Amino acid sequence: GAVVSQHPSRVICKSGTSVKIECRSLDFQATTMFWYRQFPKQSLMLMATSNEGSKATYEQGVEKDKFLINHASLTLSTLTVTSAHPEDSSFYICSSSPGTSDYNEQFFGPGTRLTVL
Amino acid sequence: GQNIDQPTEMTATEGAIVQINCTYQTSGFNGLFWYQQHAGEAPTFLSYNVLDGLEEKGRFSSFLSRSKGYSYLLLKELQMKDSASYLCAVMDSNYQLIWGAGTKLIIKP
Numbered sequence: 001g002a003v004v005s006q007h008p009s010r011v012i013c014k015s016g017t018s019v020k021i022e023c024r025s026l027d028f029q030a031t032t033m034f035w036y037r038q039f040p041k042q043s044l045m046l047m048a049t050s051n052e053g054s055k056a057t058y059e060q061g062v063e064k065d066k067f068l069i070n071h072a073s074l075t076l077s078t079l080t081v082t083s084a085h086p087e088d089s090s091f092y093i094c095s096s097s098p099g100t101s102d103y104n105e106q107f108f109g110p111g112t113r114l115t116v117l
Numbered sequence: 118g119q120n121i122d123q124p125t126e127m128t129a130t131e132g133a134i135v136q137i138n139c140t141y142q143t144s145g146f147n148g149l150f151w152y153q154q155h156a157g158e159a160p161t162f163l164s165y166n167v168l169d170g171l172e173e174k175g176r177f178s179s180f181l182s183r184s185k186g187y188s189y190l191l192l193k194e195l196q197m198k199d200s201a202s203y204l205c206a207v208m209d210s211n212y213q214l215i216w217g218a219g220t221k222l223i224i225k226p
Contacts, residue, residue: 034214041221042218043204043216043217043218043219044160044204044216045216046213046214046216091157093159093160095159103148103150103162103165104148105150105162105165106150106162106214107162108159108160108161109159110158110159111157111158111159113157
């Protein structure tokens with residue numbers, strides 16, 4: 001299957017700093033990538049849809065100025081959490097689909113666990 | 118609104134069979150997915166149903182009834198490594214995935 005990588009896998013930062021998370025499709029071109037956030041014991045919550053070469057589409061309630069998304073190439077999307085606060089601590093996961101698989105299923109990156117002190 | 122319901126937690130015994138149910142109400146339907154998620158890891162794809170009926174894949178099977186808005190994931194010959202959360206997700210008319218909260222499956226020896 002398709003491979004999606006994420007970096008870093010874990011980050012701890014101080015309140016007020018910005019954190020950048022990278023999501024890469026390793027063996028396919030991803031025109032669209034999805035960014036999710038998952039709090040403990042809760043389901044995946046779609047934050048935004050990242051589109052290569054254009055602006056991201058944010059879900060209702062997600063602040064686009066706080067969660068900056070850049071999808072500059074067909075294999076890389078980045079999510080920057082600006083001025084992070086403790087309530088932003090969560091598990092951030094990206095996903096994409098090569099569009100050539102049998103079921104058009106999403107392939108997920110391994111996730112990034114963000115802890116804001 | 119759109120809604121996916123599945124039990125929060127289930128317990129089963131190693132070697133046994135367990136069925137995890139999922140009911141949904143969504144704006145349109147373009148398929149239902151089951152994913153497995155181990156603690157602290159990302160979800161991995163298990164199955165996809167878009168037509169009514171049973172799809173079997175090894176120890177795992179998934180069933181869909183579109184008229185009832187219902188699916189289940191059946192796990193046979195349970196192994197300890199099957200302890201994980203199982204997520205049901207429906208693709209709506211906009212091809213957006215709507216996720217259930219997941220069912221935490223605990224396997225006991």
